[in-house]
Amino acid sequence: MGTSMATNLLEFLSKLSPDDPFERQLHVHNRTQSKTDKLVSQGAVLAPSVADLASACTIVFSMLLNDAAVTSTVEAFLSADPKPGTVFVDCSTVYPNLSEDLSHKAAEKGVLYLTSPIFGRPDAVLAHRGLLVSAGDPAARERVRPLLEAIGQGILDCGDDPRAGSAMKLVGNFFISSWIELAAEGMTLGEKNGVARETVLDFITRLFPGFITTGYAKALVADKFTPTPEDPGFNLEGGMKDVGHMQRLGRESGAPLPVADIVQEHMQQVKNMGGAGLDWSSLSLAVRKEAGLPLSHLQ
Amino acid sequence: MGTSMATNLLEFLSKLSPDDPFERQLHVHNRTQSKTDKLVSQGAVLAPSVADLASACTIVFSMLLNDAAVTSTVEAFLSADPKPGTVFVDCSTVYPNLSEDLSHKAAEKGVLYLTSPIFGRPDAVLAHRGLLVSAGDPAARERVRPLLEAIGQGILDCGDDPRAGSAMKLVGNFFISSWIELAAEGMTLGEKNGVARETVLDFITRLFPGFITTGYAKALVADKFTPTPEDPGFNLEGGMKDVGHMQRLGRESGAPLPVADIVQEHMQQVKNMGGAGLDWSSLSLAVRKEAGLPLSHLQ
Incomplete structure (x- = not known):
């Protein structure tokens, strides 16, 4: 699923005009590094660790297997001195209380934590037919909206509380x-x-x-x-x-x-x-x- | 629901060409006679009793409240010497065993018993948006098919056993x-x-x-x-x-x-x-x- 999302983001970033406010470069990380090979061949930059993402990016998406993987990834990210104002968008399916906890931890570091789980199988998402939930800080949601639209075909707005997205x-x-x-x-x-x-x-x-x-x-x-x-x-x-x-x-x-x-x-x-x-x-x-x-x- | 069905049948019969094989006249019966007033004003003929339907018609539709009403109506119909080869189409929602029993009783009188329950609320059926089940003797189903198509917008074919329709x-x-x-x-x-x-x-x-x-x-x-x-x-x-x-x-x-x-x-x-x-x-x-x-x- 993460590969489908990243592929759609790569396509979007390649078409940006000089006026657009987004970083031009997609950085990718996977615990199984070979899973990023194809994306890197298509122009993405390999981030060897989660900490590298924190120094390279101010908008980060995560798509992970379960609550334990999300917890360890977000904690590693927050420990790596992300820039204040960074938006972290978790797309994993997790227990809502975890999203709430992590959003508080993120806030302590000046990071805005959003939840954007996706409905759709990987092939449907690759074909831009995914439906993305969006929940969390309104300004941060507005900032990432063009990216969500680039990944899927619709956004299900769930308000200001990241817990509600999960x-x-x-x-x-x-x-x-x-x-x-x-x-x-x-x-x-x-x-x-x-x-x-x-x-x-x-x-x-x-x-x-x-x-x-x-x-x-x-x-x-x-x-x-x-x-x-x-x-x-x-x-x-x-x-x-x-x-x-x-x-x-x-x-x-x-x-x-x-x-x-x-x-x-x-x-x-x-x-x-x-x-x-x-x-x-x-x-x-x-x-x-x-x-x-x-x-x-x-x- | 019966009124919606009868209204669509009246409309169909009024447009028949001289070559069509159907009886031209719709006969209607309801235990509460006033419910047939509008249909009669539109050209239907009032049948004061179920027995009158048996002598007047060789294709009969029933749409009744429950198993007891279907049982008493079909028994009254079969007791009134219907013409052999008459097709009786019950559209009520009943327990399947009842449809099986009544189809056997009908067969003893030379009547072909079909089940054609309908999916759709009365207003949707009136607007020709009902979905009609069709089950029972194949030749009888073929004979009433144009009438089912006149009532609804689609037919769900359930084979030769009337029990399966219910x-x-x-x-x-x-x-x-x-x-x-x-x-x-x-x-x-x-x-x-x-x-x-x-x-x-x-x-x-x-x-x-x-x-x-x-x-x-x-x-x-x-x-x-x-x-x-x-x-x-x-x-x-x-x-x-x-x-x-x-x-x-x-x-x-x-x-x-x-x-x-x-x-x-x-x-x-x-x-x-x-x-x-x-x-x-x-x-x-x-x-x-x-x-x-x-x-x-x-x-």
């Missing part, structure tokens, strides 16, 4: 993972009662159009759960992390989330069946198994 | 009612964490487009649950009947439907709060109440 990402992933559950239950109910999955897909295509609803419905009909290089999808382990964050957020904020509990239980069952590396839409296999229907995977 | 309607209503639950949970999680319901609606509009998904999301944001003459919606009592059918179908066929159980529980809670007459989207009030959020209705 919450919005979990709310969105709640809809996506819960939709998979709905598709699994609905198709299974049909299949057990003489209605083919293809017919339910036809229903969905007509009354629930949209690339997420129809995309997952098609994956279920095709039993397509194994990631490929062209379509890495989103694996079950990552899904369980995100749904775990939703469940915790629901508990801690007093918002009931019974459908997320069902989703997590089904993902756990598929993981126990050996499906940790499958796409998270494989949670549907738990529904089929309970219904006694044949399974395409993990038999 | 099952498809329950599967479809599972998706719709469960979507309301998702919207309620997702918006509540957002609202408890600094994300306005309007922002979640914005997310839904972009990533879950469609008139059902956005229509219910808008109703939740506007706290619009009270039926009006222009928008009667679908009341909670009717919703509980349909979800009850889904739950029973799931149990009897061995298909797990945990999200339907949550939906039914929330509808029951809202009914207990006095909301039986509200639109079924008011199930969202149970989620808001559990989260301690202010309620627009039933406080």
Whole structure:
């Protein structure tokens, strides 16, 4: 995902006129340095460490795996004397309290901390079809807006609190993972009662159009759960992390989330069946198994 | 709903050429006779009883409230010596086993029994935007196809078994009612964490487009649950009947439907709060109440 974002930023920076207020140079860092090779060949400058980013840049984007990686990266960045007024935009999916904590730590160093998680798979983001959340200090959001627009195709404005940006990402992933559950239950109910999955897909295509609803419905009909290089999808382990964050957020904020509990239980069952590396839409296999229907995977 | 369907059929019949194979005259019957007044003024012929339909027509459509009404109507029809080869098309939402039973009883009288439940509210159906299921004997389905096309804008083909048509309607209503639950949970999680319901609606509009998904999301944001003459919606009592059918179908066929159980529980809670007459989207009030959020209705 980070590579897709950086590629779009490189393209944007290459087209800047001399009047534009942005730094011309994209600096890139990855813990696995080979992942930056292609970007460097396209004109990006390698930053060997996070500290190098702090000295080279006044706008920084991060896209990282989990809360631990975001914590260590932001702490390393803030320890490296970033210039006051620097804007740090975290695009990772993390627990909202972490975004709040890190924004306070950033403020102590004069750094403005924004959250901009992204909806869209890496290939969709590369094709400028990602939807970017934007939350945090209004002036900083305005400053990075052209960059967000260069990365994606739309911005979902979540106000001045960086915590809300991370919450919005979990709310969105709640809809996506819960939709998979709905598709699994609905198709299974049909299949057990003489209605083919293809017919339910036809229903969905007509009354629930949209690339997420129809995309997952098609994956279920095709039993397509194994990631490929062209379509890495989103694996079950990552899904369980995100749904775990939703469940915790629901508990801690007093918002009931019974459908997320069902989703997590089904993902756990598929993981126990050996499906940790499958796409998270494989949670549907738990529904089929309970219904006694044949399974395409993990038999 | 029956009036919307009959109005579209009247319009279709008025445009028939002399070569078309259909009877020219629409006969209408309603247990509350005044409900047919407008159709009669538009050219339909009043059938004082169901038996009159059996002698006058060889294609009959029914749209009735519940299983009991469908049973008594079909039995009265079959007792009135319908002509062999008559096609009876039930458009009601009923338990699939009933459709199976009635199709056997119809066959004994030489009547072909089809199921064609409709997705769409009455005003949408009147505007030719309904989606019609079609299931049952293939030749009979082919014979009524032009009439189904005259009523709606699309046909969802569910094969030769009338039972499957009734099952498809329950599967479809599972998706719709469960979507309301998702919207309620997702918006509540957002609202408890600094994300306005309007922002979640914005997310839904972009990533879950469609008139059902956005229509219910808008109703939740506007706290619009009270039926009006222009928008009667679908009341909670009717919703509980349909979800009850889904739950029973799931149990009897061995298909797990945990999200339907949550939906039914929330509808029951809202009914207990006095909301039986509200639109079924008011199930969202149970989620808001559990989260301690202010309620627009039933406080």
